[in-house]
Amino acid sequence: MNKVIYATRTGNTKKLALAVAKGADADAQSVDEAGDISGVDTLFVGASVYAGKIDEKLRRFLGKLTPENVQRVAVFGSAMSGKSALAEIRALLSANGIAVSGKEFFCKGRFLLFNRNHPDAGDLANAETFAREMSGGR
Numbered sequence: 001m002n003k004v005i006y007a008t009r010t011g012n013t014k015k016l017a018l019a020v021a022k023g024a025d026a027d028a029q030s031v032d033e034a035g036d037i038s039g040v041d042t043l044f045v046g047a048s049v050y051a052g053k054i055d056e057k058l059r060r061f062l063g064k065l066t067p068e069n070v071q072r073v074a075v076f077g078s079a080m081s082g083k084s085a086l087a088e089i090r091a092l093l094s095a096n097g098i099a100v101s102g103k104e105f106f107c108k109g110r111f112l113l114f115n116r117n118h119p120d121a122g123d124l125a126n127a128e129t130f131a132r133e134m135s136g137g138r
Helices: 010-024 056-063 088-092 121-134
Strands: 002-006 029-032 038-048 070-079 105-108
Touching: 002 010, 002 056, 002 105, 010 029, 010 038, 010 070, 029 038, 029 105, 038 056, 038 121, 056 088, 070 121
Parallel strands: 002 029, 002 038, 038 070, 070 105
Antiparallel strands: none
16 A cells, blocks of 8 residues: 655645655645554655755654554655755654665745746656656556
């Protein structure tokens, strides 16, 4: 079973999460709505970097995961700055013994007047393809 969890402040990551969920044949839930996670093969985590870090709610959620709950994690997100959340999430989850894929999906994200129209239709299609590939082509 796959699951998609995301944190968003501008709505960009939610757009990506819905595309990833479609490709992974899973439901997308905001970290605010996420309940207990168990029996997940691949957890797709949507995160963007704000002021150099991922969202604190998402950080706390990820800190509670164990290898008994989640076999592996795949990261996706967007940012105006071009800095992905993969390194921070990998460091956090590796400390708990959870495998994090080195392959991620990352694209430009709209912020104020920058990167208008992103994520765009091409970004969403690529996010869906990423999820399908990470799910074994289901």
